[in-house]
Amino acid sequence: MSWTLFLQHLANGIALGFVFGLVAIGYTLVYGVVKLVNFAHGDIFMMACFFVYYGITLFSFPWWLSFVFAVFLTALLGISIEKVAYKPLRDAPRISSLCSAIGMSFLLENFATVVFGGRQKAFYQPQVLNKTLNIGEIRIQLVTIVTIVVSIAALLFLNYLVYKTKMGLAMRALSHDFDTARLMGINVDRTITFTFAVGSSLAAISAIFWALRYPQIWPFMGVFPGWRAFTAAIIGGVGSIKGAMTGGFLIGMISIMLVAFLPDLAGYRDAFIFMMLVFVLLFRPTGLFGEA
């Protein structure tokens, strides 16, 4: 294995790490605020790809407009899921909303199968993004660089949102104590709506980059990326944005490097990922950055 090849894999690993990280942040944000594992998150990810697909084929939007349109629709989808499936159960035992989340996941998968069809569809590949750049001897696809740049921008924006705005302050207050937050005049419903909108938009952004890399979309495409991102969130410590990002990186790197260096074991990729989860939980039950 040459040095340049390694750097190429490294760039791919980083890009994939960002993709998983952004999805993992969606899990972590929602869990942090409402203490709910949103099992439908992987399917929200899948829906975003179909929104792009239909934006282009049905409405003949240019690809970039279709991307923006999909992010917007996905945010709306996340908000509606919360309103329909989680809000009515907010005061119920936690197991109820967990069941509701799993049900929502099945509903979306089967809705997509019936309405969009179960066969794989080709995701549009904009010519511009398919260009290959030669940096010295390293060959990197433009889409890899765009993934990294857009993800960093999304992370900076998220950081600003959570730590510098009033809405972020409300989210952080809510994550600890609903009743007291309410007593301070925080609008709990609006803050939760906002949290779902942010989490779902991040899922949409990462879904688009995922589909640009693996351009087949189908109703169950969200299942494994969803599980891996959820694993990333747990490895990093649920509730921690930094942790979700770190977990995402670890999983992105393992996914790419395993295929690159030990191609014989590539089929066991998910086994390695879940093994890492077991190890982290054995030594740090709250995850790398989690609080007890």
Next chain:
Amino acid sequence: MLEVKDLQVNYGAIRALKGISFKVERGSIVTLIGSNGAGKTTTLKAICGLVKAKAGRIFLNGEEITNKSTNEIVSRKVTMVPEGRRIFPNLTVQENLLVGAFQRKDKDGIKQDMEWVFELFPRLKERINQKGGTLSGGEQQMLAIARALMSKPDLLMLDEPSLGLAPIIVEELFQVIGQIHQEGKTILLIEQNAYAALNIADYGYVLETGQIVLHGTGKELLDNEKVRQAYLGG
């Protein structure tokens, strides 16, 4: 300013409040005393809209606020300091105070009030960038009160501020409550520490198993034989 008429609250089959009536005049300190489970906290929660009243009515400045949302009630300048402090341990002292001012939009006013609460509680200023969870119990109680003051309330309701604090800190705390009162706030104080509460209060009500059994000025209740036996250790 606040008038509660025949308020009833049930938790399932349990009748927590069986119809209580009391008044808080503008500019006064009124206290509700009573033992555990008498319904003191429930009364405050019902006023704030955190629990629903089954019957009865609550008026604020003559307007009915029964069963309105907590948000609406906070916007009418009623703020509660919850039992057990309930500060946000993951937020800094400054952020905790900003959460208190959440509904306010007057940036200058917020700044001024922050200076004011730092004057009341100088120790908070020293810890301005520390996480709330790292403060001592007494400091957390001060932060809880300061946070409530940041909403610029007309009516401040305190739920057992002395709970779990060392006597010397309780004394300090009641001094500050007196000071806040002198600066024009109306205060509704709930306490198990009946002696400290009645000493500072203009008027007091004694609550027992969801009913008001006695009321009078702070001094009258301090001298009352029944109160002395039940709450002041004879």
